[in-house]
Amino acid sequence: MSIKIHQLEHVYNQNTPFSHAALKGIDLEIPEGKVTAIIGQTGSGKSTLVQHLNGLLIPTAGTLDICGYHIQPLLKIKDVKQLRKEVGLVFQFPEYQLFEETIEKDIAFGPKNFGVEEGEASQLVRDILPVVGLDESYLDRSPFELSGGQKRRVAIAGILVLDPKVLVLDEPTAGLDPQGAKEMMTLFMRLNREQNKTVLLVTHDMEHVMNYCDHVIVLDHGVVKQKSDVKTFFEHPEWIVNIGINPPSIIRLKMRLKEAGFDIPDEIIDEEGLLKCIKRQVKIHE
Amino acid sequence: MNNIALGRYMPLNSVVHRMDPRAKIMILLFLMIAVFIPAGVWGYVLLSLFILLALFLSKLQLSFALRAMKPMIWMMVFLLVINVLVIKTGTLWFELGWFSIYSDAIYQTLYIVVRLTLMIIMTTILTASTKPLDLTLGIEKLLKPFDKIGLPSHIIAMMISIALRFIPTLIEETQRIMNAQASRGVDMENGTIKEKVMAILSLIVPLFVSSFDRADQLANAMEARGYNPMQERTRYKVLKMTGIDYVGLLASIALLGLCVVLAVVL
Ligand SMILES: Nc1ncnc2c1ncn2[C@@H]1O[C@H](COP(=O)(O)OP(=O)(O)O)[C@@H](O)[C@H]1O
Ligand SMILES: [Mg+2]
Numbered sequence: 001m002s003i004k005i006h007q008l009e010h011v012y013n014q015n016t017p018f019s020h021a022a023l024k025g026i027d028l029e030i031p032e033g034k035v036t037a038i039i040g041q042t043g044s045g046k047s048t049l050v051q052h053l054n055g056l057l058i059p060t061a062g063t064l065d066i067c068g069y070h071i072q073p074l075l076k077i078k079d080v081k082q083l084r085k086e087v088g089l090v091f092q093f094p095e096y097q098l099f100e101e102t103i104e105k106d107i108a109f110g111p112k113n114f115g116v117e118e119g120e121a122s123q124l125v126r127d128i129l130p131v132v133g134l135d136e137s138y139l140d141r142s143p144f145e146l147s148g149g150q151k152r153r154v155a156i157a158g159i160l161v162l163d164p165k166v167l168v169l170d171e172p173t174a175g176l177d178p179q180g181a182k183e184m185m186t187l188f189m190r191l192n193r194e195q196n197k198t199v200l201l202v203t204h205d206m207e208h209v210m211n212y213c214d215h216v217i218v219l220d221h222g223v224v225k226q227k228s229d230v231k232t233f234f235e236h237p238e239w240i241v242n243i244g245i246n247p248p249s250i251i252r253l254k255m256r257l258k259e260a261g262f263d264i265p266d267e268i269i270d271e272e273g274l275l276k277c278i279k280r281q282v283k284i285h286e
Numbered sequence: 287m288n289n290i291a292l293g294r295y296m297p298l299n300s301v302v303h304r305m306d307p308r309a310k311i312m313i314l315l316f317l318m319i320a321v322f323i324p325a326g327v328w329g330y331v332l333l334s335l336f337i338l339l340a341l342f343l344s345k346l347q348l349s350f351a352l353r354a355m356k357p358m359i360w361m362m363v364f365l366l367v368i369n370v371l372v373i374k375t376g377t378l379w380f381e382l383g384w385f386s387i388y389s390d391a392i393y394q395t396l397y398i399v400v401r402l403t404l405m406i407i408m409t410t411i412l413t414a415s416t417k418p419l420d421l422t423l424g425i426e427k428l429l430k431p432f433d434k435i436g437l438p439s440h441i442i443a444m445m446i447s448i449a450l451r452f453i454p455t456l457i458e459e460t461q462r463i464m465n466a467q468a469s470r471g472v473d474m475e476n477g478t479i480k481e482k483v484m485a486i487l488s489l490i491v492p493l494f495v496s497s498f499d500r501a502d503q504l505a506n507a508m509e510a511r512g513y514n515p516m517q518e519r520t521r522y523k524v525l526k527m528t529g530i531d532y533v534g535l536l537a538s539i540a541l542l543g544l545c546v547v548l549a550v551v552l
Contacts, residue, residue, distance in 0.1 A: 056465050081473065089469040096459075097466040099491035109488070113471030113481075144495065158470060 001067070003030040003053070003166070003198070008062035010048055022048040024222045026062070030215075035192050035199040037209040037230075040219035041244055046202045047092075049219065050168050053200070054087040055080030067165060085114050088164030092171045094155035098143040103134075106143050107158045114162065128161045132187065149180045156184075160191070166198045167191060173205065181205070185212050206248040210234060210269075218243055235266045250274065296414040301530055302344035303415045307424030309531035314412050316538040321401050321408075325548040330400055336541055337407055344415045351410045358402060366395045420523075422447035427525060441515050448504070456497070463492045 005028040012020045022045045030036050038046050051057040052064055055071060058080075064071040067086040091097070100106035107128065108121040116124065129135060132153040138146075143154050156172070169188065173181035189212055192199045203209060209216060209230065216233045218226035226239050233239065237255055240247045247255070254274060258264055264277050302310070320333055341351060369391040376390030413421070426443030433439050464474065467488045474485050 051465065054469055056468055078473070078476065081471070084469055084471055091462065091466045091469070094466065096492050096496050097463060097470070097488075099488050099495075109484075110470035113473075162470075 002032050003028075004065040005029070005052075006063045006065075008049075008052065008059045008064060010045075010052070010057060011060045012048075014060055022222050023059075026222075026224055028217065028224060028227065030198070030200065030217075032198050033192070033196045034214040035189070035201060035212060036215040036217060037213040038200060038202045038217045038219065039204070039206075039209060039243075039245060040225070044219040045222040046219055047170055048222075050089065050170055050200065050202060053166065053168050054089045055083045056089070082114075085162050086164055087166045087168060088159040088162055089168045090156055090159050090170065090172055092174055093152075094159075094172075095148065095151035097155055097158070098151060101142060102140050103143050103146075103154050104139040106154060107161050110158055110162050124161050125157075128157045131160060131191075132157045133183065149176060152176070152184075156187075164197070166200070168200045168202075170202045171204065172201070173203070173208070181208075188212070204245070206240070206246065206251075210248045210250070231267075231269065234269045294414060295417055296346060296350070298345045298415070300343060300345040300415065302340060302411065304530075305415075305534065306525055306527045306531045307416050307420045308427055308525060309527060309535055310412050310416060311421075311424050311428060313534050313538040314408055316535075316542045317408055318405065320538075320542045320545045321404050323542075323545045323549050325545040326552050329545045329548045330404075332541060332544065333404060334400075336537070337404055337411075340411055341407060344411050346411065346414055350414070351407045354406050354410045355403065358406070362395075362399050362402070365398060369395045418450040419447055422450070423521070423523065423525065438515070440519070444515065452500075455500075456493075459496060460489070460493060463489055463496075 005026050008023060008026040009021065010023040012018075012022055026049065038049065040046055048057065052059060052071070053066060055069070055075075055077060058071065058075050058077070059073055061073060067083060069080060069083050069086075071080065098106050100109060104122065104125050107125045108118075111121040111124055112118075125139070126136060129138065134150070134153055134157070138154075143151060146154065152172075159167075167188065172188070173184050176184060185208055188199055188201070191197045201208070201213060213230050215229055216227070217224060218239070220243055225243060226233070234248070234251055237247055237251050240251070246252075250271060251269065254264055254269070257274075257278065262278065262281055264274065268274055268277055317333065317337070320329070323329065325332075341348060370387055373391040373394055374386070374388050376388045376393070378386060379389055379392070380387040416424070422443045425446060426439050429437060429439035429442060464472075467485070468474070470488075472485045472488055473481070474489075477485065
């Protein structure tokens with residue numbers, strides 16, 4: 001079942017002098033089993049939007065249908081508690097949510113909150129560690145003695161262990177080195193391909209959007225500026241430039257080549273195609 | 287949590303905003319003393335007029351200042367109940383079986399409420415019209431004379447400004463961690479005692495960890511720029527008292543004197 005968002009609006013501090021409309025009239029349908037990127041400048045409302053998906057925020061107007069839940073204004077938070085198990089939300093810098101003495105206890109914290117028995121929870125933890133690339137030797141270690149990247153893996157394991165159907169990631173690779181970021185993205189792709197999880201990815205990295213995602217949603221000042229599949233999106237570089245985001249390097253190269261007089265069709269957005277195109281035109285020129 | 291009015295700076299353009307922070311702090315100090323002098327009804331009328339004038343000059347809304355009082359309302363109600371039950375002097379105003387209300391109980395409560403209200407409005411005017419950094423600079427300059435008796439005025443001011451600077455950050459961080467833990471099924475409101483303890487731990491521990499991290503980073507960043515608290519420092523911003531500052535100071539001293547006279551005469 002896809003996620004349907006209809007005329008969703010969110011106003012922070014409504015009815016106070018500090019009231020601020022962070023989302024206005026959002027209409028979206030997010031397909032099941034795909035990887036969808038949410039991009040936009042800082043403050044455009046990305047984090048606000050994704051916090052609606054697991055009921056952390058309730059819309060001030062409009063509706064949201066997700067995993068069989070119908071969310072509308074004035075809904076009580078406790079009515080949507082079980083939704084948090086279906087929709088796993090990983091916040092930016094999730095390593096700051098670790099608090100237990102051992103990694104095992106920390107990862108088991110989520111399942112226990114949802115009523116899973118001690119023994120079963122501990123088995124779930126053992127099953128999830130290899131998924132994030134850690135082994136059982138970590139179980140009894142303190143999460144605070146790990147490196148930054150490892151901490152983040154433990155924190156993500158703490159969400160994955162709930163086996164959510166929808167995985168929402170708010171800038172999951174921020175602050176990681178390129179290698180760590182790549183491994184992280186590979187992990188999410190595997191969860192999408194092998195377990196058919198719907199993945200939503202908030203990111204600033206256009207290379208990630210281009211290489212890993214199926215669909216793109218562009219937010220700008222709280223409204224949806226653009227929604228399309230990834231291929232169409234990158235065939236229109238002006239869409240990206242318009243919202244002040246740096247396109248991926250291959251698109252930048254293509255734009256430079258076009259400026260220099262090369263004739264490159266819109267649909268070519270990969271290295272090989274670009275190379276062929278250049279070769280052909282250089283040959284004609286000679 | 288973002289709508290706390292107490293201590294929030296409001297960027298407006300008014301005479302009060304332009305005043306020297308030292309003058310404003312001293313005026314607040316004088317008025318605070320005046321509030322505690324038992325100068326009778328007329329004393330409070332004068333004080334209220336003065337404070338309302340300051341509020342008007344600062345272009346702040348009365349509702350903004352009063353919003354800071356919201357957390358106090360329950361305390362005041364509690365106070366009223368205690369006073370009514372305990373104070374049995376003055377004239378009897380109301381009686382029903384064992385329950386009775388005497389005039390002094392109401393007067394006493396009213397006095398405290400008026401004092402609290404005046405103090406909160408005064409403090410709100412100061413913090414809403416003075417940027418936190420200017421405020422600490424003012425405090426530092428006023429504490430300067432105490433350097434001679436070994437009071438590290440600069441260090442105290444630096445500590446205050448760092449604390450003020452990080453209040454919004456901490457509020458934001460708390461919200462973020464609460465959200466992150468709620469995503470793991472934590473329910474801060476409902477649950478057994480054990481679950482509640484875990485819920486609070488899951489908030490407090492990360493908050494401490496990130497605060498210590500941040501303190502570490504801040505210390506490194508300051509040292510990397512050559513910060514040394516013992517060094518004599520020059521300022522980009524030099525405070526200068528102008529006419530309005532002296533007028534304000536004189537007026538508040540006069541008011542304080544008047545309150546003292548009223549208290550003695552009455
Ligand atoms: N808790 C909050 N209270 C008030 N305003 C907020 C809060 N969180 C975010 N905002 C405001 O909402 C807007 C969107 O913020 P956010 O969703 O965090 O954007 P993004 O994740 O795209 O950077 C911003 O203008 C931000 O200042
Ligand atoms: Mg964000």
